[in-house]
Amino acid sequence: MNEILQVLKDPQTQAMLRTQVVQHLVLSLTSVLLATLVAVPAGIWLTRHERLASPVLTVVSLVQTLPSIALLAFMIPFMGIGSAPAITALFLYALLPILRNTYTGIQGVDPAARESARGMGMTDRQMLFMVELPLAFRVIMSGIRVSTVMIIGWATLAAFVGAGGLGDMVLMGFSMVSTGHIIAGGVPVTLMALLADYGLGRLERAATPAGLRVSEGGH
Amino acid sequence: MVRFEHVSKTYAGGHKAVDDLNLEIERGEFVCFIGPSGCGKTTTMKMINRLHEPTAGTISVNGKDIMQFDPVELRRSIGYVIQQIGLFPHMTIAQNVELVPKLLGWDAARRKSRVDELMPMVGLDPEEYRDRYPKELSGGQQQRIGVIRALAAEPELILMDEPFGALDPITRESLQDELKRLQAKLKKTIVFVTHDMDEALKLADRIVIMKDGKVHQVATPDELLRHPKDEFVAQFVGRDRLAAAPELLSVSEVMIRRPVTVDPDHGLAEAVVTMKKRRVNSLLVTDENDRLLGLVTANELKNVQRGTVASVMRTSFPVTTPDARLQEAFEQMFLAHLEFLPVVDTDGILVGLVTSTTMVDALSRALWTDGEAS
Amino acid sequence: MIHHADRIMQMTGEHLQLALFAVLYALLAGVPIGILISRHKRLVGPVLWVVNAFQTIPALAFIGFAMIFLGLTPATGITVLFFYCLMPIVRSTYTGITSVDPAMIEAAEGMGMTRWQTLRMVQLPLALTIMLVGIRLATVIAVGSASIMSLAGAGGLGQLIFAGIDRVQTRMILAGALPAALLAIAAEFGIGALERMLTPRGLRAVKPTLRRESV
Ligand SMILES: Nc1ncnc2c1ncn2[C@@H]1O[C@H](COP(=O)(O)OP(=O)(O)O)[C@@H](O)[C@H]1O
Ligand SMILES: [Mg+2]
Numbered sequence: 001m002n003e004i005l006q007v008l009k010d011p012q013t014q015a016m017l018r019t020q021v022v023q024h025l026v027l028s029l030t031s032v033l034l035a036t037l038v039a040v041p042a043g044i045w046l047t048r049h050e051r052l053a054s055p056v057l058t059v060v061s062l063v064q065t066l067p068s069i070a071l072l073a074f075m076i077p078f079m080g081i082g083s084a085p086a087i088t089a090l091f092l093y094a095l096l097p098i099l100r101n102t103y104t105g106i107q108g109v110d111p112a113a114r115e116s117a118r119g120m121g122m123t124d125r126q127m128l129f130m131v132e133l134p135l136a137f138r139v140i141m142s143g144i145r146v147s148t149v150m151i152i153g154w155a156t157l158a159a160f161v162g163a164g165g166l167g168d169m170v171l172m173g174f175s176m177v178s179t180g181h182i183i184a185g186g187v188p189v190t191l192m193a194l195l196a197d198y199g200l201g202r203l204e205r206a207a208t209p210a211g212l213r214v215s216e217g218g219h
Numbered sequence: 220m221v222r223f224e225h226v227s228k229t230y231a232g233g234h235k236a237v238d239d240l241n242l243e244i245e246r247g248e249f250v251c252f253i254g255p256s257g258c259g260k261t262t263t264m265k266m267i268n269r270l271h272e273p274t275a276g277t278i279s280v281n282g283k284d285i286m287q288f289d290p291v292e293l294r295r296s297i298g299y300v301i302q303q304i305g306l307f308p309h310m311t312i313a314q315n316v317e318l319v320p321k322l323l324g325w326d327a328a329r330r331k332s333r334v335d336e337l338m339p340m341v342g343l344d345p346e347e348y349r350d351r352y353p354k355e356l357s358g359g360q361q362q363r364i365g366v367i368r369a370l371a372a373e374p375e376l377i378l379m380d381e382p383f384g385a386l387d388p389i390t391r392e393s394l395q396d397e398l399k400r401l402q403a404k405l406k407k408t409i410v411f412v413t414h415d416m417d418e419a420l421k422l423a424d425r426i427v428i429m430k431d432g433k434v435h436q437v438a439t440p441d442e443l444l445r446h447p448k449d450e451f452v453a454q455f456v457g458r459d460r461l462a463a464a465p466e467l468l469s470v471s472e473v474m475i476r477r478p479v480t481v482d483p484d485h486g487l488a489e490a491v492v493t494m495k496k497r498r499v500n501s502l503l504v505t506d507e508n509d510r511l512l513g514l515v516t517a518n519e520l521k522n523v524q525r526g527t528v529a530s531v532m533r534t535s536f537p538v539t540t541p542d543a544r545l546q547e548a549f550e551q552m553f554l555a556h557l558e559f560l561p562v563v564d565t566d567g568i569l570v571g572l573v574t575s576t577t578m579v580d581a582l583s584r585a586l587w588t589d590g591e592a593s
Numbered sequence: 594m595i596h597h598a599d600r601i602m603q604m605t606g607e608h609l610q611l612a613l614f615a616v617l618y619a620l621l622a623g624v625p626i627g628i629l630i631s632r633h634k635r636l637v638g639p640v641l642w643v644v645n646a647f648q649t650i651p652a653l654a655f656i657g658f659a660m661i662f663l664g665l666t667p668a669t670g671i672t673v674l675f676f677y678c679l680m681p682i683v684r685s686t687y688t689g690i691t692s693v694d695p696a697m698i699e700a701a702e703g704m705g706m707t708r709w710q711t712l713r714m715v716q717l718p719l720a721l722t723i724m725l726v727g728i729r730l731a732t733v734i735a736v737g738s739a740s741i742m743s744l745a746g747a748g749g750l751g752q753l754i755f756a757g758i759d760r761v762q763t764r765m766i767l768a769g770a771l772p773a774a775l776l777a778i779a780a781e782f783g784i785g786a787l788e789r790m791l792t793p794r795g796l797r798a799v800k801p802t803l804r805r806e807s808v
Contacts, residue, residue, distance in 0.1 A: 065777035067740035069751065070770030073758045153651030157741070160758055170657050174744065179661050186654030193649045270703060295705030305700025309718045309793040319704050352795030368704075378703075 007180025017169065021188060023083075024165035028155045031087045032148050035094035040140065043102025044128065053103060060096045068093060068154045072161050086163035090154060094147040101143025105136030138204055145200035152193045156185075166192075220246040220376060220408045221267060226276035228262050228432075236262040238432035239276070246375070247406045251419035254429035255455075260412040263429070264378050267410065268294045280376065295319055298369030298377035298407075302384045304361050306353040312338075312364055313349040319372040337367040341397055359390035366398065370405070379411045383418065395421055416456060420444070428452055445469050470548050471541035473581040474562050474571030480505045483512055483529035490528050491520055503561055503569055504532045511538070511561055511569040538563050541570055549578050597768070601753070605772050608749035611667065611742060612735035612780075615674030619682050619731055622675075624724070627686025628712065637687065644683050647676040652738060656745045670739070670747025677738060678731035685727020689720025722792055729784040736780045740773050750776075 007013055046053040063071070071093065075085030109132050117131045133140075159167030169185025172178070221244040228237040237259045244250050252260040265271040266278055269290040278285050285293060306315050316337060317330040325333070338345040341363035353361055362382060369377050383391040399422055402409060413419050419426050420440040428436045428443075436448040445468070447453040481490050481502040490502055500517040513532030523531055539548040539560045552560050552575060562571040626644075630636045650658075655673045663669040693716050701711040717724075743751025753769030756762075789797075 062774075062778070065737065065774045065781075067737065067751070067754065067770055067773045067777075069740055069758075070754050070766055070773065073754060073766045073770070074763070076758070076761060077763050149649050153649075153653075156651045156653035159653075160755075167653050170653050173657055174660070182654075182657035182661060186651075186657045189654050190650050193651055194646060197645075197649050268703060270699070291705050291707050293705070294703060299700070299703035301696060301699060301703065303694070303696035303699075305696045305703075307697065307700070307715060307719075308795045310795065322705055322710065352793075354795060 003178070004180040004183055007178065007184055013169075013181070013184060017166075017184060017188070020164060020166045020168055020185070021192075023163070024152070024155055024167075024189065024192070027083060027086055027090065027158055027163060027165050028148065028151045031090035031155075032094050032144065032151050034087070034091045035147060036098055036144055038091075039095050039098035039143075040102050043099045043140075044106060044132075046099075046103045047106045057096075057100060057103070060099055063092050064096050069157050069160065072154075072157055076161060081162035083158075083163045085161050086155070086158035086165075089161075090151050090158070093154060094151050097143040097146040097150070098140070099143075101139045101146075102136070105139030105143075106132050108139065109135045137207060141200065141204040141207065145197065145204060148200060149193050149197045152189065152196055156189055220244050220248070220281065221410065222279045222282075223263075224277050224279075226263075226266065226273045226278055228259070228266060228271060229274045236432055237266070237273070240432070240434055242427065242434055242437070244408060244410065246408055249402055249409045249411065249422055249424045250427060251423035251425070252410065252412045252427045252429055253414060253416060253419045253455075254435070256414065258429045259432040260429055261380055262432075264380055264410055264412050267376075267378055268297045268299060270294075295323055295372060296374055296376075298372075298374040300362075300365050300369045300377070300379040300382040302381040304353075304358075304365045304385070306361055306364060306368070308353050311350050311352055312343075312356070313345075315353065315364060316368045316371050318368065323372055325372075333371060337370060340370075340401060341367055357390075358386055359394060362386060362394060363397070366394075366401075370401075370407075374407070376408045376410070379409065381412055381414065384414070391418075398422065428455065445472065468545040468581060469541065470539050470543045470545055470562055470573055471571070473545060473577050474541065474573045475577065476571045478503050478561070478569065478572035480509075480569065481515070481528050482506075483527065483532070485528050487520055487523060487526055487528065487531065490515060491517075494520075501559070502528070503572070504528055505569050509568045511563050511567060514561070536561075539573065540564065545573075545578060545581060548573055549575075552578070601750075601768060601772060604748065604750045604752060604769070605776065607747075608739050608751075608773065608776060609736070611670055611747050611749050612674065612732065612739045612776075615671050615735045615739075616678050616728065616731050618671065618675045619678035619735075620728065623679050623682030624686050626679075627683045628690060630683070631687050631690040641680075641684060641687075644680040648680045650676075652741050653744075656741065660745055665746035667745075667747045669745035670742030670749075673745070674735045674738060674742065677734050681727040681730035681734070682724075685724045685730075686720065689723035689727075690716050692723065693719045718793065719796075722788070722796060725784070725788040725791065729781065729788065732780045732784055733777060736773075737777045740769070 042056075046056060066074075068089075072086060072089045075089050079085035079088060113131055113135060114127065117127045122130065155165050156167030156170060158165045159171050166185045166189040169181055170189075171185075173181030173183075173185060221242075223240050223242040226237060226240045227235065229235045240259075240263060252263060254260055262271055266273050267280070267285070269285060269288075272286075280288075280293075280297075306312075307318075310318070313331070313334045316334045317325075320330045320333060334349065335345045338348060343360060343363060348356070348360075353364070356364065365382065366379075369379075383394050386394065395418060402422075411419075411422060420443075423440055425437060425439055426443055427434055428438075428448075430451060436443070436452050438446070438448075443452070443456060447456050479493065479497045479499050479502055481493060481504055483504050483506065494500065494502060494517055502515050503511060504513040504515065505511055512529070513534045514536055515528055515532045519531060519533075537551055537555050537557065537560060539551065539562055541562055541564060548560055552558075552573075557575075559572055559574040561569055562573060564570050623644075626640060630640050652673065655676070656669060659669045659672045663672060697715055697719060698711060701715045706714065739747075739749050740751035740754055743749050743755055750769040750773045754766050754773075757765030757767075757769065
């Protein structure tokens with residue numbers, strides 16, 4: 001116990017922690033943001049090109065079967081070490097849940113809603129923004145939440161490719177067999193993941209059109 | 220076999236689903252519970268095998284309070300068929316049928332021979348159907364299995380909750396016929412819940428009409444058609460069904476209840492005066508106890524001036540009883556070229572009179588309503 | 594290369610063993626928990642919240658926390674994987690049991706089955722299809738995350754990956770990563786096949802030839 005407090009009180013550790021928290025946030029948020037920017041349009045595109053949906057989703061889900069640590073390691077020969085390879089690997093990892101949920105979310109829009117939109121003279125674009133996306137929003141958001149939580153977790157492994165983040169602190173704890181360092185790195189990253197899950201979950205519900213809200217959600 | 224004494228059931232929410240119910244069901248009897256939705260039929264039935272427990276009163280089966288049974292043992296000794304059929308989809312037909320025997324620890328050979336004995340009873344060849352799964356059978360076949368599953372462990376008592384309610388009308392009728400045939404052979408005690416009056420009239424020995432958790436009327440199908448207790452029952456039985464059954468009308472329903480009578484020791488002149496005053500052409504002769512002794516007609520009195528009614532009355536003539544079918548009475552009267560029939564009870568007491576006019580009226584009214592209804 | 598192949602086979606074995614033990618323990622704990630919450634509705638929310646939270650904990654942190662108690666042993670890896678597998682198993686057991694048609698339960702009780710018999714002979718067999726979806730997910734999670742457990746001394750293909758990272762040897766990384774990926778894919782499809790095998794014939798889609806039209 002004493003040892004833990006000692007580590008936590010140490011100003012040097014604290015300074016390190018601050019940097020690492022920022023690094024961790026930047027790593028995770030950048031990759032999720034990039035993944036969202038790519039996967040949402042791609043998911044929409046797939047709903048317009050049904051024949052490609054199944055092969056594309058299969059390939060993207062194959063990426064997910066690679067152990068996350070291996071995917072990160074693969075980047076080293078191509079991109080060296082640092083944040084770039086880490087963000088690239090995390091980005092690839094984050095794609096699948098968002099892509100899949102965007103695709104199924106829009107697919108799942110009641111054809112009747114689509115038809116009446118068409119019937120009242122909406123263009124494709126208007127239909128997408130006024131009907132399909134609002135109705136699929138909750139499912140898409142839930143994909144983003146799943147990705148974010150997952151990526152906050154895997155970003156700890158970015159430490160292995162020299163991208164920093166809270167994984168550094170935990171790994172330091174491993175090598176020094178120091179409970180204090182493990183706690184110092186592990187607790188903030190755990191809280192970050194739990195908060196992201198909770199916060200994005202709230203957002204998901206709050207942003208769901210009132211007419212679509214159900215009493216017990218879940219994904 | 221089953222006796223309800225002051226049985227009530229109040230659900231957790233405070234809703235009184237069954238209210239002070241008293242009823243005795245005889246061994247071998249086929250009893251149908253019928254009534255509007257929510258009147259407590261299912262609750263009443265489920266209290267018998269303790270799927271629900273009464274909050275007041277006692278239910279006994281074979282004279283023993285069911286609360287003294289282990290509920291699991293009790294249920295294994297009572298057959299149970301539900302509307303949703305409830306065959307287990309992951310078990311074959313044979314496994315479904317032999318389930319209760321298996322729970323009771325019968326050995327495999329005995330179970331198999333029981334299955335092979337039961338399946339032909341509902342027209343299903345064991346060789347062909349034994350190893351099928353429920354979804355490979357039609358709805359009607361499935362409920363046939365549901366019925367023999369309830370019979371498998373040879374219970375004396377079987378509970379059926381709207382068992383044919385989900386079947387199409389043709390299938391339903393053929394299952395009703397089969398059940399009736401089975402019952403004639405096996406003589407089980409059957410408690411059968413239905414909301415279909417035709418079904419109840421067809422199957423039941425006795426019908427229990429329930430309303431608001433209470434027994435409203437208990438009667439045989441005949442009695443129910445002939446004497447619906449009140450407007451509620453009549454409505455429930457259906458006016459058209461009552462009218463559509465003129466052959467079920469009884470003499471008591473149309474007879475004149477106070478026919479003109481005369482004492483046997485009255486003088487003939489007095490009798491003639493009575494006839495004229497009451498505008499009738501015959502008089503029924505009764506003693507002080509209303510016992511019917513004879514009958515005099517105006518025609519006969521014309522030729523005789525002196526003496527008492529007793530000296531001239533006819534003592535041999537056809538009579539009918541209040542329970543007799545109107546149709547029978549009509550035929551009797553027609554064959555004897557009579558204009559009326561006195562109605563006497565089993566003790567020979569005069570209770571009424573039917574005339575050809577009242578009969579023709581009643582029958583034609585019934586037939587006419589029927590014709591209009593169809 | 595031959596002795597390398599042997600080594601890879603051995604590590605694949607360790608990898609699988611690690612994942613399968615985690616799933617097995619998660620089944621042993623998760624199925625009863627799922628059954629329990631299906632009977633005590635008040636527990637559903639809190640229990641699902643907790644098992645879901647376990648899933649949210651980042652692997653590296655989780656290994657660290659477990660290591661504080663269990664040290665550098667295979668037990669640490671199995672424990673962490675166990676907690677990751679709990680959610681799909683608890684959830685699918687709960688969903689499976691509560692989605693059994695109430696008429697089945699009524700028929701079972703009405704014919705005199707005890708609660709235990711109803712559970713064993715009716716509810717669990719009927720819940721199996723949904724439970725298998727959870728078991729598949731748990732297995733995929735366990736196989737997929739097992740690589741990192743090498744950090745906690747659990748052996749497995751992760752050893753090659755981490756050694757490859759240390760020495761910056763792509764071939765070594767691949768030698769660990771490819772079999773691990775194949776295992777994850779095999780888990781996904783293998784259990785799919787198992788699901789079809791385990792689904793009782795009565796619950797599968799009917800072959801049209803078997804249906805007879807008669808009442
Ligand atoms: N488990 C229950 N809890 C509370 N109320 C119930 C329950 N089951 C039935 N009831 C109520 O009790 C009344 C009688 O129900 P039931 O016996 O099922 O009627 P029936 O079978 O005649 O349609 C209804 O008003 C119904 O809503
Ligand atoms: Mg009912």
